[in-house]
Amino acid sequence: MSATLTLAAPLSGLVLPLSAVPDPVFAGGMMGAGLAIEPLSSTLLAPCAGEVIQLSPTGHALTLRAANGAEVLLHIGIDTVKLGGAGFTPLVATGAQVVCGQPLIEFDIDAIARRAPSLLTVVVVSNSDAMTLSDSASGPVQAGAAGLLTIRANGVDQASAPAAAPACSDSARVAHEGGLHARPSALLQGVARRFDAQLDIEFNGQRANARSVTALMTLGVGEGDRVTVHAGGAQAAEALAAMLAALQTATAAGHAPAAAITAPVSAPVTALAARSDGKLGGVCAAPGMAVGTVVLLAQQERVLDERGHGVEVELAALTRALAQVQQAVAQDVAQAEARGAHAESEIFGAHLALLDDPQLQQAAEGFVRDGYSAAFAYRRAIRQQSEVLLALDNALLAERVADLKDLERRVISALLGEAPALAELPPQAVVVADDLTPSQLTRLPRERLAALVLARGGASNHVAILCRALAIPSLVAAGDAVLALAAGSTVWLDAGDGWLDPAPTAANLAAAHQQIAGREARRDSLRRHAAAPAHTLDGVAIEVAANIVNAAEAAEAVRHGADGVGLLRTEFLFAHRSDAPAEAEQRAACQAVLDALDGRTAIIRTLDAGGDKEVPYLPLPPEDNPALGLRGIRTGLAMPAVLDSQLRALLSLTPLSRLRILLPMITDLSELQQVRARIDELAREMGLSERPQLGVMIEVPSAALLAEQLAAHADFLSIGTNDLTQYTLAMDRCSPALAARLDPLHPAVLRLIEMTVRGARQHGRWVGVCGAMASDLAAVPVLLGLGVTELSVSPALVPEVKACVRQLQLAQCREQAQALLQQSSPQAVRALLQLADTGQH
Incomplete structure (x- = not known):
């Protein structure tokens, strides 16, 4: 079977390049490479033999899969989907096998011409990234005449191409917050590239190649929309399963906590609401207050030569x-x-x-x-x-x-070459621009940037997400008025309240500086005392450690007074690369963390791959529910070479007395025993007499229920409250719809924490918490009352958490925790905590 195919003309008419089509999706080649025909006949003929793999419900378009794998999309007219099928009569159905020249669709050429923007009929190869197109016809053609376009499958022996695997399809509801925008589309592209298969996503009668981020975004798929996935090729079934799982795996869009008001990005923007106090309004992209000097970033578009040099x-x-x-x-x-x-x-x-x-x-x-x-x-x-x-x-x-x-x-x-560089920012710069791109923002010196104000944009764009991550007070959608601010002038910004004062009085500036200084003084005070141990009022020591990913964050943790590292996530060594890191690379990265801690201990977790932590080069199978599949220590035990390499790297660290190894997603004792035995075996091979402490994460209810058994063989237990809450409540922690209900203060979660501590105490083991619950100041007294003696939080939060611990009476915390365990809902727990906080109990 030949890998080369020559299409016949499906219509009589005039052949034109795709660039002539009055639709940027087709003209830009986003649906694939091909050509267009200005039709003079009214029956669409099959340009080749093949299978009808897609027929639009409105009858205006269909796709044929040819024997060489080429998928030929035939689309009659522009925006004809809006006609709702009027004027189109399909003569075949999806799944039909057709021969070259067979009539496919009859259409009323006069009626459609009166109602549609254009009759231009597009012939594109939707999987043209896997094909080579050549010998395109031009000028007038006759329906059924050969020689319209030649298509050759790339990388296939021209004399003997394998028969295409049977096509398959299924539907899925899109769970990604905000639908298929850039990051979810990039995720789907990554899935598509893992398989020897052609994957298309269909929505509202339009299809897009899953390897094309722009084509996927062009579909306009929203959160909760149902799409159909079409798969073909050698790994069609596996690719289909993986794509369905990826579509149904929720990811957060990075929205602002409150509902975002988004200003149009294609037209001049005016202020959201007129203010009577002379301040300029905007949308809070990242909260905070700042007083600083206006720096205007002009967005001057570069002049380009239109014609090239060949x-x-x-x-x-x-x-x-x-x-x-x-x-x-x-x-x-x-x-x-x-x-x-x-x-x-x-x-x-x-x-x-x-x-x-x-x-x-x-x-x-x-x-x-x-x-x-x-x-x-x-x-x-x-x-x-x-x-x-x-x-x-x-x-x-x-x-x-x-x-x-x-x-x-x-x-x-x-x-x-680079455009002229921006002049150096003054200290406390309030950068004002029409809009800004992520790469431009990350190249501004953070130490001089006091705030960011944009005329356009919204609280959900990527610059806003970065500002929140970098703690840069930011207003967006502030309108064209901010572009008229005088460069070098002093302004007062309260992003949290959504305003900028362009001409603050001396009294206002004094008040603003006082507020900012007060906040900074409190932070400074906390930082000054952060290095001291955290003891409750009745003298019980609580260790406050830091969650980190590398040596730089380890040093930051020390600067913020952390007692050690409570969780080093090693996934950063494995992600965003094409192969696993060498043992030497792993050892160097982890040794750098130990060295940065100035004598403190570090808990280093083995690779937690699987679930929502994708490592592309690991041969993890597609799963309908990755959160319940091969992840955590299961992945390590299923891939012993990967686990052994990591364990050898950790056993090479010095001194081992400051290392604690943590195992993720333990569900029963046998998993712990297998890893313990493997560590002993590797240590003997390496001639080591010393062993590091070995702990397990309590992330699933079975581990909490078996805490007493686990504590008999582990040196410590560390509770991952994010996953423990997810698995206890059967609520996906990545689901935006369930976010408000996913509360770690649910009494069922509290009872599992209490059970974990009780089981650990029977063997004299300590229990820590490294999940987000440890960073919730309202939850700190609860955790201490339940018997937790170590809290691990982000480095910047260490001073705040230590200050909180120093204000608590442990005896009162224990009494309160027992009352909380008897509550029936997280709302009741929080209400009781609020009463205790206000002294009304």
């Missing part, structure tokens, strides 16, 4: 520039991950996926072939895609335009 020269330049930017963004991802800046890492990870988008790249290459320069072509491809997203009337997708602009700026800079 197709081959410009294509080569574009390829080099994309590779250069891809390398730079990958470095941004790695550096952010190394710092533990997970929000920043995820955002640039989405940019990496956009750079790898075949349809966006094909659109730019198409414009280069039309004679444009590489820079002009890439800008045009980006702008077309931006227009599509803006036209979808979806605020979250509209905010992703900033990500596309960021890529445009970086690729053009790679082609033409």
